[in-house]
Amino acid sequence: MTASTQDFDYHTPQVAAHLKLVTADLSDADVEEIGRRFDAIRESIRTDLGEDDAAYIHRIIRVHRALELSARATLMASIFPPAWIAGTAMLSVAKILENMELGHNIMHGQWDWMRDPEIHSTTWEWDSAISSDDWKKSHNDMHHMWTNVIGKDKDVGYGRLRVTTDQEWKPEHLGQVGLNVLIALFFEYGIAMYDATMEAEKIDAPGHPRLRALKKVWTKVKPQMVKDYIAFPLLSGISAPTTLTANFTANILRNVWTHTIIFCGHFPDNVEYFTEEEIEGESQGEWYLRQLMGSANIEGSELFHIMSGNLSHQIEHHLFPDLPSNRYAEIAPQVRAICEEYGLPYTSGRLSKQSYEVWRSLAMLSLPDEIRAKLSMSA
C-alpha cells in the first residue's frame, strides 16, 4: 500500500515523509478519535475476560507439558531412527509452544488478570537461554515502548544487522546474511547475550560489562544445557548420543522458527521506522499509530497462529501487548475496520512472502548503497 512505486522499498528515509503522508489526511481530532477507538477495543476485551480464556491457557499449558513429556519419553529410545524423528518433532513443537504461546505471552502480563501465582508475569520462567528478567526488561519495556525507533529499539537489527536504509552502511554488513543465519540457528544465545550486555552496561560495577553479562547469562544457560545435553542423554542410556543430537536439533528448530516469526513482525516491506525526534510528545493515539505502522501480520491457519504464539497477529499484539493472545484473532477485524475507515496501512502477508522480503532486504542492504542502486536498476 506504500505510495512509493520503487522496485524495492527498503524503509527509506521517506519514513518521515510517508508517516506524514499517511497522517496528512488525519487531523489531531482524528488521531485522538483513533486512540479512543483502540482504547474502547481494549476495554471491551478486558471486561469480557473469564473462564473460557482461563481454560484456554490452561489447555495450552497441559498440551505443552504432555507433548514434552511424550517427546522426552520417546527419545529414551532415540537410537532407533523413527523414535529420533518422532521425538525430535514432538520436542520441537513443544519448545515452540512453550516459547511463543506460553512464555512470551505470559511474561507480557497477558494472563496476570487471573491472579494465578503459577501463571503470572512476575513468576514465570521459560525454557530459553534468556532469563525472564532480562527478557522482560528488553522486550516488554524497551521494544514495546520504543517500537521501531532507530537507536532506541534494539530489535531494529540487534545492533549488528542493517535492516533499513535509515541505518548507515558499514563494511561489517557485507556478511550480514551469513550472520543472520547464525543468529537464527542460535537465536536464544544471541538475544541472551545482547540483553545481558545491555543491562550490564547500565550498571556501574567492576569488571568488563560483557564478562559480567556472560556470567549472568551462564546462570540461566547452565541448567538449560545440563538438562538438554547432559541429564536427558545420560538418562537414555545407550541412546545418549542420539538423544543429545535430538535435543540439539529441537533447540535449533525452535530458534529458527521463533527467529522467522519475529523477523517477519517488523522487517517485511512497508513497515515504518521512526526517529526519537519524531515521536517526542507522542499522544496515546500517536502511540497506537506507531505500533500499527511498525508491525506486520502473517496470514495463516488457526494452527499457524497458535504455533506463532499469535505473533502472526503482530499488529494486534503491538496495539494491545497485554491482552491475552487468544483474543487477537477476534480483535483483528475490528482493527482492520478502523484502518479502512481512516486510510491507515495494515501490512499483512503469507509467511513465504514476508520472510522472502526479510531475507531479500537483508541481502540488498548488506551491499553499499551505490552497488545496491545499480542492482535494483538493472533488475
Place this chain on the structure above:
Amino acid sequence: MYSSRMTRIVTLAKRLTTPLLPDDYLTLFNPLLTFDSYRARVSQINEELPGVRTLHLRTARNLPAFRAGQHVRVGVDLKGVRHVRSFSITSAATGMAARELTITVKATGQGGVSDHLVHRAVTGDIVYLEQASGDFVLPAELPDRIVMIAAGSGVTPLLSMVRTLALAEHDTKVTFVLGARTTQDMIHRHELVALSENQEWFDLILWPSAALGHFNRAALLREIPDWQSAQTFVCGPAGLLTHADSIWRSQNALERLHTEQFQTRLAKIDGRGGTVSFAKSGRSQAADANTSLLQAGEAADVLMPNGCRAGICHTCVVPLKAGKLRDLRSGELHGEPGDMVQTCINAAACDVELDV
C-alpha cells in the same frame, strides 16, 4: 516435609524439568501430585445450617502443624480469576503436621469465595491453601480459667480451641458463650451442647440476642462472675469486640483479653486519592480516596498478597516506600517510608509507592 531420599530424588528431577518443577508435570495426571504447593481436595461437605457448611479438606501433602485458633488462606478460581479468603480452621490442632482439616463457611451473599464454597463447591473440588497463620491462638501453657465469647461465625476459631482441649488432658475450666440472633442460627450448637453435657470442664451459655439483647457488661457480670481471673477469647463482629475492649479496659484487664475480628467497618473518606505505584512490577494505578491499595494493585494486575481483606490477618502487608496513607477504618493519616502497611484497609492520601 519429606524424607532426605525423597529430597534428593526431587532435586535430581528438577534438573530434568528446569525451569519448571516436577510438580508441573505430575499435576498433569493428578492435580494433587505436588511437592511444592498446598493444594487440597474437598473430601467431605456437611450442611450445618442454611447457608453454612463445613468443608473437610484433604491436602496433597502435610500442612505444617497449626495452632488452635489460626486461620488458613483458601484460594478458589471464580470465572478464571483466583480469589483468596482466610478461614479459621475448625478442626482440633494435634500439634503435628497433618493432611486433614476442616473449615466452616458462611455464605455472605456477595458472590465471592464464601458463596462459592457454600453454594457451588462439591466434593472433589480443588482449593489452594497456604500455611496457617494468626496470633489468636490457644496458649501453649494452658491457664486455669478460660472464657470464650463467640458471635455468629466467630465460633469457628474457638471451636478449634475447644476441640483441641477435648482431646487433651488438662485442668482448665472453660465457659463458652455462644451468641447469635436465635438458637436456630447458632453454628455448631449441637456439638457444643453435647460437649457441655459430657465434659465437666466445659460450661456452655447459649445467648440468643434477639431474645436476650446483646451480651453486655451486665450479662457478663451476671453469667460469669469470675471473668476477670480468666483468659478471655472473643470472636465476632466489630461491635462486640469494641464493647469487650471497653469493658476489659475499664478493669485494666486488657492483657487477658484476646480478640479476633472477621469484618471491619470501613469509613468513607472524602477527598482525593492518588497514584499508587508498585515498585517491583513497575506498574501504577490511579486510585480515589475510597479505593484500597489492594484494590488498586489488583486493578493493575499486580500479584498482591492478601487474605481476609479486612485488615486483620496481615497477609497483605507490604513495605511502603513513599507517600501517605489514609486508614479506611479510622480515617487516620499515616505512613513513613519503610513502614509495613496493610494494603486492604489503607487508601492513598496522595501519590504512594509500595514495594510490591
